[in-house]
Amino acid sequence: MARGASAKLTGERPHQGVTPDSLLALHAAGYRAVLERLGPGPLLDVGCGQGFESVGFAGPDRPVVGVDYSGEATSVARARFGRAGLRVAQMDALALGFAGGAFSAVCSSHLIEHFVHPKGHVAELARVLADDGTAFFLTPNEPADFENPFHVHLFDRQSLVELLGRYFDDVWLGGVDAVPEVKADFAARRAKAKKVLALDLFDLRHKIPRRWYIATYTRLLPVAYRLMAKQDTGGTTGITVDDWFVTEELDDTTLVLFAVARRPRRR
Numbered sequence: 001m002a003r004g005a006s007a008k009l010t011g012e013r014p015h016q017g018v019t020p021d022s023l024l025a026l027h028a029a030g031y032r033a034v035l036e037r038l039g040p041g042p043l044l045d046v047g048c049g050q051g052f053e054s055v056g057f058a059g060p061d062r063p064v065v066g067v068d069y070s071g072e073a074t075s076v077a078r079a080r081f082g083r084a085g086l087r088v089a090q091m092d093a094l095a096l097g098f099a100g101g102a103f104s105a106v107c108s109s110h111l112i113e114h115f116v117h118p119k120g121h122v123a124e125l126a127r128v129l130a131d132d133g134t135a136f137f138l139t140p141n142e143p144a145d146f147e148n149p150f151h152v153h154l155f156d157r158q159s160l161v162e163l164l165g166r167y168f169d170d171v172w173l174g175g176v177d178a179v180p181e182v183k184a185d186f187a188a189r190r191a192k193a194k195k196v197l198a199l200d201l202f203d204l205r206h207k208i209p210r211r212w213y214i215a216t217y218t219r220l221l222p223v224a225y226r227l228m229a230k231q232d233t234g235g236t237t238g239i240t241v242d243d244w245f246v247t248e249e250l251d252d253t254t255l256v257l258f259a260v261a262r263r264p265r266r267r
Helices: 021-035 069-083 117-126 156-164 180-199 210-227
Strands: 042-047 066-067 087-088 105-108 127-141 168-178 244-247 256-264
Touching: 021 105, 021 127, 021 180, 021 244, 021 256, 066 069, 069 087, 069 256, 087 168, 087 180, 105 117, 117 127, 117 156, 117 256, 127 210, 156 256, 168 180
Parallel strands: 042 066, 042 105, 066 087, 105 127
Antiparallel strands: 127 256, 168 244, 168 256
16 A cells, blocks of 8 residues: 555544544553553564554564554555554454564553454463563453444453453553543543434344444444544644553543553463
8 A cells, every 4th residue: 555545444443633632642642651661672563553653662672563454554554654663464363473472572452352252362462472571451441431333342450350360470450541631521522422322212223233333333433533523633632642641540430451461371
């Protein structure tokens, strides 16, 4: 794909200039939290999308490989950031084409919630992680998340720790949260979404085949993003990554769960 091309917009994958500032800042804050905890050695970013966050991991002593299931997204990432040191491959996150123990660090940002059976994803990351490596997981906190048909397996604090504990001997759980003004912005957007969903009086979205619901969501959410683009995107809101922070004080309003897992179990 030529430089400057863009991958298909589904409403789920972050896109600069289209996705609301608050959501872009949420993802950027998660990547910053990972970067602050990295050492040298090769890193794998699973679900790298267009690569504009993954490339920030690259350094003289840290080669970075990004993988994503989308050929469109990986083509964009390769064209834009290949010269900056980001290596990219189209790959299934449940069957990674790498040798065991190949990476010093692995990152799964807002991906684990997309798997009906997420244990397969966790097992693969544990497999490709070196014995002394570190795995990072970021995922929405179930009580604070929006309804989203792409999120098929949401986690609360206990369930995430329990799953990761099956594959790692050392699991720390924190959160990535925001200042009150930003949390109020999320709450307002959630309230608007609930009003729209309330128009579905007969709960048809949960009765029709799931693929129909996803197809409708994929078409309508980007339209909604574009309609509100002037007020919510492009930096107009003033919401930035600096409005976010890592915390160990978690509750049901914490927006993102952030887990750091070490000592992968070999099965």
